[in-house]
Amino acid sequence: MGEDFISYELKEFKLFEPLFRWARKKSLWIVAFCTGCGGIEMPPLFNARYDLERFGMMPNPAPRMADLFLITGYVTPKTLKRIIITYEMMPDPKYILAHGSCPINGGVYWDSYNVVKQLDKYIPIDVAIAGCMPRPEAVMDGIQEIMRKIESGEADGWKRYRENYEWYRKNQDELFGEGWREKDAKRWLAWL
Numbered sequence: 748m749g750e751d752f753i754s755y756e757l758k759e760f761k762l763f764e765p766l767f768r769w770a771r772k773k774s775l776w777i778v779a780f781c782t783g784c785g786g787i788e789m790p791p792l793f794n795a796r797y798d799l800e801r802f803g804m805m806p807n808p809a810p811r812m813a814d815l816f817l818i819t820g821y822v823t824p825k826t827l828k829r830i831i832i833t834y835e836m837m838p839d840p841k842y843i844l845a846h847g848s849c850p851i852n853g854g855v856y857w858d859s860y861n862v863v864k865q866l867d868k869y870i871p872i873d874v875a876i877a878g879c880m881p882r883p884e885a886v887m888d889g890i891q892e893i894m895r896k897i898e899s900g901e902a903d904g905w906k907r908y909r910e911n912y913e914w915y916r917k918n919q920d921e922l923f924g925e926g927w928r929e930k931d932a933k934r935w936l937a938w939l
C-alpha cells in the first residue's frame with residue numbers, strides 16, 4: 748500500500764467512512780422543532796415506556812448541534828420558512844425524518860389553501876412514515892430505518908439539497924415569492 752494511496756484514502760475520508768457512519772447513527776441528536784399534531788408524540792418517545800435515549804438519541808434546542816430533523820406533521824407555508832432556515836443552519840451531514848401523512852401529500856388537509864402538500868419539493872426527506880398519527884412504535888421503526896440508511900450511506904438528503912439547490916430554491920421562491928428571506932428578516936422592524 749503506497750503512501751499516495753493512504754493519503755488519498757485519508758483525504759477523501761474513504762478509509763474511516765464506515766466508522767464515521769456507524770458513530771453518526773449511534774448518537775443522533777434531534778432538533779426539537781414540533782410541527783402539527785405529531786409534536787404531541789415526541790415526549791412519549793423519550794419517556795420510560797419507549798425510551799429513545801437507549802439509541803443514543805437526544806432532543807436538542809440548537810440546530811447547530813443537531814443532525815436529525817423530525818417533521819412531526821402538517822406544515823403551513825409560515826412554518827415552512829422557519830423549517831428551511833433551521834435546516835440550513837444544521838451542519839452536514841444531516842437527515843430528515845417526516846412522520847404523519849400530511850408531509851407526504853397533505854393528509855386530511857389535502858384541499859387546504861394553507862398546508863404544504865408535498866414537503867420534499869422544498870426540503871429533502873430521507874424517511875417518511877405514513878399514518879395519522881403514527882404510533883410511537885411506527886416512529887421508532889422509522890428511526891431504525893434512518894439508522895440503517897445512515898450506516899449504508901443511503902441517507903443522502905443533505906447531499907441532494909446541495910447538488911439540487913437551484914431546484915429546491917426555485918420551488919421555495921414559487922411558494923413564497925422571490926426575496927422572501929430578506930422580507931421576512933425585515934418584517935418585524937416596523938414593530939420595534
Ligand code: SF4
Nearest residue numbers: 783784820821847879
Ligand atoms: S397526519 Fe394526522 S396527526 Fe399528523 S399532522 Fe396530519 S392530521 Fe395531524
